Amino acid sequence: xxxxxxxxxxxxxxxxxxxxxxxxxxxxxxxxxxxxxxxxxxxxxxxxxxxxxxxxxxxxxxxxxxxxxxxxxxxxxxxxxxxxxxxxxxxxxxxxxxxxxxxxxxxxxxxxxxxxxxxxxxxxxxxxxxxxxxxxxxxxxxxxxxxxxxxxxxxxxxxxxxxxxxxxxxxxxxxxxxxxxxxxxxxxxxxxxxxxxxxxxxxxxxxxxxxxxxxxxxxxxxxxxxxxxxxxxxxxxxxxxxxxxxxxxxxxxxxxxxxxxxxxxxxxxxxxxxxxxxxxxxxxxxxxxxxxxxxxxxxxxxxxxxxxxxxxxxxxxxxxxxxxxxxxxxxxxxxxxxxxxxxxxxxxxxxxxxxxxxxxxxxxxxxxxxxxxxxxxxxxxxxxxxxxxxxxxxxxxxxxxxxxxxxxxxxxxxxxxxxxxxxxxxxxxxxxxxxxxxxxxxxxxxxxxxxxxxxxxxxxxxxxxxxxxxxxxxxxxxxxxxxxxxxx
Ligand code: HEM
Numbered sequence: 001x002x003x004x005x006x007x008x009x010x011x012x013x014x015x016x017x018x019x020x021x022x023x024x025x026x027x028x029x030x031x032x033x034x035x036x037x038x039x040x041x042x043x044x045x046x047x048x049x050x051x052x053x054x055x056x057x058x059x060x061x062x063x064x065x066x067x068x069x070x071x072x073x074x075x076x077x078x079x080x081x082x083x084x085x086x087x088x089x090x091x092x093x094x095x096x097x098x099x100x101x102x103x104x105x106x107x108x109x110x111x112x113x114x115x116x117x118x119x120x121x122x123x124x125x126x127x128x129x130x131x132x133x134x135x136x137x138x139x140x141x142x143x144x145x146x147x148x149x150x151x152x153x154x155x156x157x158x159x160x161x162x163x164x165x166x167x168x169x170x171x172x173x174x175x176x177x178x179x180x181x182x183x184x185x186x187x188x189x190x191x192x193x194x195x196x197x198x199x200x201x202x203x204x205x206x207x208x209x210x211x212x213x214x215x216x217x218x219x220x221x222x223x224x225x226x227x228x229x230x231x232x233x234x235x236x237x238x239x240x241x242x243x244x245x246x247x248x249x250x251x252x253x254x255x256x257x258x259x260x261x262x263x264x265x266x267x268x269x270x271x272x273x274x275x276x277x278x279x280x281x282x283x284x285x286x287x288x289x290x291x292x293x294x295x296x297x298x299x300x301x302x303x304x305x306x307x308x309x310x311x312x313x314x315x316x317x318x319x320x321x322x323x324x325x326x327x328x329x330x331x332x333x334x335x336x337x338x339x340x341x342x343x344x345x346x347x348x349x350x351x352x353x354x355x356x357x358x359x360x361x362x363x364x365x366x367x368x369x370x371x372x373x374x375x376x377x378x379x380x381x382x383x384x385x386x387x388x389x390x391x392x393x394x395x396x397x398x399x400x401x402x403x404x405x406x407x408x409x410x411x412x413x414x415x416x417x418x419x420x421x422x423x424x425x426x427x428x429x430x431x432x433x434x435x436x437x438x439x440x441x442x443x444x445x446x447x448x449x450x451x452x453x454x455x456x457x458x459x460x461x462x463x464x465x466x467x468x469x470x471x472x473x474x475x476x477x478x479x480x481x482x483x484x485x486x487x488x
Contacts (some may be wrong), residue, residue: 004414007280008250008314010047011238017397018487019122020061020068021022021068021380023242023377023378024058024061024063024068024377024378024379025056025057025059025060025063025070025375025377025379026057026060026061027052027056027060027062027063028052028055028056028062029061030063033065034062034065035062035063035064035065035066035067036062036064036167037063037064037065037212038287041443041472042205042446043469043470044470045361045362045470046166046358046362046388046390046403046420046470046474047390048364049073049211049388049390049391050388050390050391050394051388052071052072053074053388053391054145057073057206057375057395058073058074058077058375058391059071059072059073059077059374059375059376059377060073064212064264064384065209065211065212065213066212067183067212068304068372068383068384069365069383069384069386070379070383070384070385070386071385071388071390072375072385072386072387073384073388073391073422074391074392074395074397075393075422075424077374078087078283078388078389078392078410078424078428079428080374081366081387082376082427082428082429082430082431083385083428083429084365086369086430087368087369087370088367088368088369088372088385088429089110089112089366089369089429089430089431090368090369090399091108091109091111091364091365091366091367091431092132092365092367092384093216094108094211094216095210095211095334096202096207096210096211096214096224096227097384097451098121098436099214099218099228099402100227100228100231101231101233101287101290102283102287103233104117104123104279104283104284104288104292105117105284105287105288105290106118106288106291106295106434107294107295107364108289109279111277112227112277112278113277113278113279113284116275116278116279116280117205117278117279117284117288118230118272118434120261120264120280120288120485121257121288121292121434122434124257124260124261124365125175125434125435125437125438126437127254127260128175128256128257129437129438129441133380135171135175135438135441136336136337136441136445137191138170138171138175138180138335139171139376139441139442139445139446140334140335140449142167142180143167143334143445143446143449145170145180145183146163146166146167146168146446146449147449147453147454149163149183150163150454150483151483151485154483155482155484156482157459157480157481157482158480158481158482158483159480160302160304160305160308160322160479160481161305161477161478161480162192163183164301164302164304165196165297165298165301166188167446168296168297168300168301168302168304168442168446169188169191169195169293169297169301169305170191171296171300171438171442172292172293172296172297173188174256175254175256175292176238176241176256176257176289176292176293177255177258178245178255178256178258178259179246179362182383183224184361187237190233190237191234191237191293192264192314193236194230194233195234195293195294195297196227197226197230198227198230198231198234198473199228199298199471200471201223201224201227201230201471202227202232202472203470203471204223204224206222206223206224207224207227209224209232212223214315224326225455229284231290232289234293235286235287235290238286238289238290238293239286241258241289242258242262242282242285242286245258245259245262246262249262249435251263251266256312256381257288257289257292258289259268259284261280261288262285263281263301264279265281265285268280271432277352286487291373292435294437295399295433296435296438296439298472298473299359299360299435299439299473300442301445302357302359302396302437302473302474302475302476303353303354303359303439304442304443304446304447305450305475305476305479306353306356306357306359306475306476307337307350307353307357307447307477308456309464309466309476309481310349310352310356310357310405310448310466311451311456312456312457312458312464312481313405313464313466314405315406315457317349318404318451318455318456320345321346321349321451322452322455322486323346324337324343324345324346324453325451326341326345326452328342328343329343329448329452331452332364333451334446334452335444335448335449335452336445337441337444337445339448340444341417343385343409343448344415344416345407345411345415346447346450346451347410347444348407348408348409348410348417348446349407349418349447350444350447350456351409351410351420351423352359352405352406352409352410353424353426353443354408354423354443355393355399355425356405357392357395357408357474358393358425358468358473358474359468359474360389360425360427360473361387361388361389361390361424361474362389362390362475363386363387363388363389363427364385364427364431365384365385365386366383366384366385366386366387366431367387368380368381368382368383369381370464372431387427387428389424389425389427392424393422393423393425396453398420399420409434409452410423426439451486451488453485454483454485455483455484455485455486455487456481456482456483457481457482457484458479458480458481458482459480459481459482462480464479465477
């Protein structure tokens with residue numbers, strides 16, 4: 001009977017804990033212990049979260065394991081939450097990361113250090129945005145290698161996954177390391193494999209359970225424990241590059257992010273800058289490099305794959321893009337960012353690929369840094385907040401045909417490109433993706449280069465599958481395409 005009493009006591013305590021705090025946003029009934037964790041379809045979490053807003057309103061709450069989470073839906077709730085004030089600038093702790101990685105870098109850091117590291121990364125990205133060693137140059141150069149690989153397939157079906165990964169990872173390599181790798185390079189292949197493995201584990205239920213029940217999961221065997229080794233190996237690879245840079249570093253001619261960062265460390269040391277909290281040291285350099293790869297490669301590569309897939313699905317749209325490029329750029333030169341304004345249809349297609357591809361459907365989680373008022377509710381300090389980007393990018397009140405691929409969403413009556421406030425693939429506010437400009441540049445240049453040189457189609461008799469796979473990002477299921485020279 002003592003056991004029974006203990007069980008009843010435990011269940012009562014858990015029942016009380018599972019009750020929503022007063023004046024907290026409403027939401028579905030939460031089960032004891034697991035809350036709503038298993039009520040969402042693991043293959044369609046963003047879709048389920050968007051649907052729940054119809055029932056509970058634009059700001060509602062869920063219990064994920066033992067912790068309360070608030071989900072923001074629709075443009076005005078996201079703007080109210082993310083762009084007014086600094087109460088949602090922080091990231092919550094993710095035990096699966098914080099147990100393994102140092103509390104440094106940009107993505108998962110907070111406060112003064114986050115602000116300084118983020119500002120520095122933005123500044124450096126801008127620095128390499130123009131000029132002789134510019135990222136535009138690196139992208140066009142990289143396309144030549146991609147083009148060669150595609151041509152080698154001689155119109156036969158191939159899976160573009162690895163090639164897109166290689167191409168965009170090489171752009172981050174150019175930015176961070178100052179050079180690209182041959183696709184067969186051993187070190188490059190190793191790094192790509194490690195990032196792939198890492199993101200597979202991060203997308204698994206093991207990682208979710210770890211974040212919800214860290215004390216328990218630290219003791220439970222499973223693939224989540226492999227993450228430590230994977231991340232350590234990636235950090236070591238980046239550290240090797242840093243060591244090589246130190247050997248032939250010329251502060252007056254910064255070649256890349258590592259050189260700029262080394263200068264910043266020295267500048268602060270020479271000025272006896274005692275702002276140690278800003279965190280400019282070698283460990284942070286490695287971690288920032290890790291973050292730029294982690295956030296910048298997979299997202300862009302997946303978007304490019306979506307672009308190719310949509311072009312095979314809508315050959316008439318592909319032809320229209322090609323006709324526009326033929327008319328404005330022709331064949332005798334490569335595209336440049338300056339062409340963007342003269343290619344409104346192409347630009348609209350890229351934007352529509354990003355909207356429909358919805359690659360980061362729930363952005364990254366934020367956390368309240370004090371008690372806040374949002375959507376008429378009080379949300380206490382320390383509550384995780386999810387900006388549901390899907391709810392904005394597929395909102396039937398914002399888009400004419402939200403569920404259909406329609407470049408017209410970004411064109412006016414005269415066929416000119418128009419910006420849309422509800423286009424939020426990079427999120428909004430102070431945590432807005434700092435790689436937005438680079439990503440836009442990569443998407444525009446790679447895509448126009450593809451369309452200028454090739455026509456893409458599915459292998460005979462194969463229908464493109466547009467249903468997404470939910471993981472670290474929303475990505476297409478593996479697919480094959482055929483590429484033939486664009487005749488024009
Ligand atoms: C954060 C989207 C490419 C670096 C983010 C966030 C989103 C996003 C939604 C979370 C914002 C938030 O917390 O609310 C994308 C998409 C991309 C892309 C859709 C490509 C199509 C890139 C690239 C880089 C990059 C190319 C770097 C070179 C980062 C970093 C963060 C971030 C460092 C963390 C920012 C912070 O916590 O302050 N990105 N991103 N991203 N992204 Fe991107």
